[in-house]
Amino acid sequence: MxxxxxxxxxxxxxxxxxxxxxxxxxxxxxxxxxxxxxxxxxxxxxxxxxxxxxxxxxxxxxxxxxxxxxxxxxxxxxxxxxxxxxxxxxxxxxxxxxxxxxxxxxxxxxxxxxxxxxxxxxxxxxxxxxxxxxxxxxxxxxxxxxxxxxxxxxxxxxxxxxxxxxxxxxxxxxxxxxxxxxxxxxxxxxxxxxxNTPAARLIARGEERLLLLDEVEALLSSGALMVDGCRNVVRDGRGVVSLATRPILFALARTLGEAWPGDASRHMLIERAFHGKDADESHRARLRVEMGRLRAVLRELVEVSATKTGFLLKPRRANEIVVLAPPVENQHSVVLALLADGESWSSSALAIALDASPRTVQRALEQLAAEGKVQSFGQGRSHRWIAPSVPGFPTSLLLPAPLPNG
Structure with a gap:
C-alpha cells in the first residue's frame, strides 16, 4: 500500500x-x-x-x-x-x-x-x-x-x-x-x-406526572398492577397479558385503570372503546360482550366487577393500579418513535422495524404528513421520511422490543 x-x-x-x-x-x-x-x-x-x-x-x-x-x-x-x-x-x-x-x-x-x-x-x-x-x-x-x-x-x-x-x-x-x-x-x-428525558406519563388516582426511564424501571419492580399504554399490556409483578392485537380490550382496561380506585361509567367505557358519544342499546350490549372477554383474558391478574354505574377493577395480587402512557400520544406514536431518532427512513425500512405491512406504514406516514408531523423527500427508491421536530416525544418505551416479563 x-x-x-x-x-x-x-x-x-x-x-x-x-x-x-x-x-x-x-x-x-x-x-x-x-x-x-x-x-x-x-x-x-x-x-x-x-x-x-x-x-x-x-x-x-x-x-x-x-x-x-x-x-x-x-x-x-x-x-x-x-x-x-x-x-x-x-x-x-x-x-x-x-x-x-x-x-x-x-x-x-x-x-x-x-x-x-x-x-x-x-x-x-x-x-x-x-x-x-x-x-x-x-x-x-x-x-x-x-x-x-x-x-x-x-x-x-x-x-x-x-x-x-x-x-x-x-x-x-x-x-x-x-x-x-x-x-x-x-x-x-x-x-x-x-x-435523561421523560419517557412516560404515570396516571394514578386521578393524577399525572412524567417519569424518567429509571423511574419506569422502579415502577415495574414495585408490584403494582400496570396498564401499560406504551406496550399495550397489563401486568403485575408475576404476570403479563398482552392486548397489543386487541385494541378495544386495551382501551377498556386503560379506562378502568385510570378510574381506579373508583369505577368507570358505562358511558365513558363506550366512548373510549367504541368512539360512540351517544350510547344506545347496541353499544351497551357490545360493552357487555367485550367486558366478558376482558374478564376472561385478565382473570389471572385482576377481577372485573360490574357496579351500578359501570365496571371496576380489583387486582388479585397488587395493592395499586397505575396506568403508564406515552408522554405525547398520537395514533401513530410507534412510527414517530422510530422517526424521532433524527435519521431519514424509507417506508419499507419502517415496515421491517415495526413488523408491519408496508401499506399500513404508508397510511400512517400519509396521515402524519397531513398533520405536519413528518416530512418526506426524494422519489422512488430514494424516497425517505423524517420527523423534523417532535418536542417532548421520547421514544425508548415505544421502540420495537418487549418489556421485561417481571
Missing part, C-alpha cells in the same frame, strides 16, 4: 474525510475508490459513497478477499445510517467471516457492531446481545469501543436496565473522547438525552 493510501486511511480513521480526499480524490484505483467512498459517507453523500464502494469492490481482484469484504462492511454501515434495513444481512455475515478468516480483527469487530446495531433497530435484542458477546470491548480501539458501548446502551434502554445503560454510556463517552471524532461524540450525547 502506497504512502498516500496509508495517509488517507489514517485520516478517515481520525474522522477527517477532507484530509483523505485531498490525497486520493483524483485516483481511480480500487483502494482509492474505497477510501473515497468512505470519505463521502462521512460527509453525508451516501448515494455517491455507495456507488464508489461498489466500484471499488468490483475493481479488487479475486485474490483480494479482505479488501472486498471491507467494502461490504462499509456498504453495510451506509445502509444502517440510511436506514436501509432491507440490505442483505447475509452479505455482512459473509464479509465478517472473511475478515475473521484472514485475521483482520478490527474490521471484523466493526462488522459485528454494525450487525448488532441493525438487530437493535428491529428489536431483536437477544441476537444483538449474542453478537456483541463475541468480542471483548477492551481489545478494541477507542472508536470501535465507543460504538460497541452505544449498542449496549441501546439494548439496556429497550430492556429498561437503566443502571447498565448509564454505566455503558460512561464507557462510551470516555472512548469517544479518546477517539476525538465529533460525530461519535454527538452520538453519545444523543444516547444521553434518551436516558
Amino acid at each position: 502506497d504512502s498516500l493510501i496509508t495517509a488517507a486511511a489514517r485520516a478517515l480513521a481520525n474522522g477527517d474525510p477532507f484530509g483523505a480526499l485531498n490525497r486520493v480524490a483524483l485516483r481511480e484505483d480500487a483502494p482509492a475508490l474505497a477510501l473515497r467512498g468512505i470519505a463521502m459517507a462521512q460527509l453525508g453523500d451516501l448515494v455517491r459513497a455507495k456507488a464508489l464502494l461498489k466500484s471499488a469492490a468490483r475493481a479488487f481482484g479475486p485474490k483480494e478477499a479482505v479488501a472486498r469484504a471491507r467494502c461490504v462492511v462499509a456498504e453495510a454501515e451506509i445502509a444502517l445510517v440510511s436506514r436501509d434495513l432491507g440490505w442483505s444481512a447475509k452479505a455482512l455475515d459473509a464479509a465478517q467471516a472473511a475478515l475473521d478468516a484472514y485475521g483482520d480483527r478490527l474490521n471484523a469487530a466493526h462488522a459485528r457492531n454494525l450487525k448488532a446495531r441493525r438487530l437493535l433497530l428491529i428489536g431483536h435484542l437477544d441476537q444483538a446481545e449474542r453478537t456483541l458477546a463475541e468480542q471483548d470491548p477492551m481489545l478494541l480501539p477507542p472508536a470501535l469501543r465507543a460504538t460497541y458501548e452505544l449498542a449496549v446502551v441501546g439494548i439496556s434502554i429497550r430492556r429498561l436496565q437503566t443502571k447498565t445503560a448509564h454505566a455503558a454510556l460512561i464507557r462510551a463517552r470516555l472512548a469517544a473522547q479518546e477517539a476525538d471524532i465529533p460525530a461519535l461524540n454527538a452520538e453519545v450525547e444523543n444516547a444521553s438525552v434518551a436516558l
Whole structure:
C-alpha cells in the first residue's frame, strides 16, 4: 500500500474525510475508490459513497478477499445510517467471516457492531446481545469501543436496565473522547438525552406526572398492577397479558385503570372503546360482550366487577393500579418513535422495524404528513421520511422490543 493510501486511511480513521480526499480524490484505483467512498459517507453523500464502494469492490481482484469484504462492511454501515434495513444481512455475515478468516480483527469487530446495531433497530435484542458477546470491548480501539458501548446502551434502554445503560454510556463517552471524532461524540450525547428525558406519563388516582426511564424501571419492580399504554399490556409483578392485537380490550382496561380506585361509567367505557358519544342499546350490549372477554383474558391478574354505574377493577395480587402512557400520544406514536431518532427512513425500512405491512406504514406516514408531523423527500427508491421536530416525544418505551416479563 502506497504512502498516500496509508495517509488517507489514517485520516478517515481520525474522522477527517477532507484530509483523505485531498490525497486520493483524483485516483481511480480500487483502494482509492474505497477510501473515497468512505470519505463521502462521512460527509453525508451516501448515494455517491455507495456507488464508489461498489466500484471499488468490483475493481479488487479475486485474490483480494479482505479488501472486498471491507467494502461490504462499509456498504453495510451506509445502509444502517440510511436506514436501509432491507440490505442483505447475509452479505455482512459473509464479509465478517472473511475478515475473521484472514485475521483482520478490527474490521471484523466493526462488522459485528454494525450487525448488532441493525438487530437493535428491529428489536431483536437477544441476537444483538449474542453478537456483541463475541468480542471483548477492551481489545478494541477507542472508536470501535465507543460504538460497541452505544449498542449496549441501546439494548439496556429497550430492556429498561437503566443502571447498565448509564454505566455503558460512561464507557462510551470516555472512548469517544479518546477517539476525538465529533460525530461519535454527538452520538453519545444523543444516547444521553434518551436516558435523561421523560419517557412516560404515570396516571394514578386521578393524577399525572412524567417519569424518567429509571423511574419506569422502579415502577415495574414495585408490584403494582400496570396498564401499560406504551406496550399495550397489563401486568403485575408475576404476570403479563398482552392486548397489543386487541385494541378495544386495551382501551377498556386503560379506562378502568385510570378510574381506579373508583369505577368507570358505562358511558365513558363506550366512548373510549367504541368512539360512540351517544350510547344506545347496541353499544351497551357490545360493552357487555367485550367486558366478558376482558374478564376472561385478565382473570389471572385482576377481577372485573360490574357496579351500578359501570365496571371496576380489583387486582388479585397488587395493592395499586397505575396506568403508564406515552408522554405525547398520537395514533401513530410507534412510527414517530422510530422517526424521532433524527435519521431519514424509507417506508419499507419502517415496515421491517415495526413488523408491519408496508401499506399500513404508508397510511400512517400519509396521515402524519397531513398533520405536519413528518416530512418526506426524494422519489422512488430514494424516497425517505423524517420527523423534523417532535418536542417532548421520547421514544425508548415505544421502540420495537418487549418489556421485561417481571
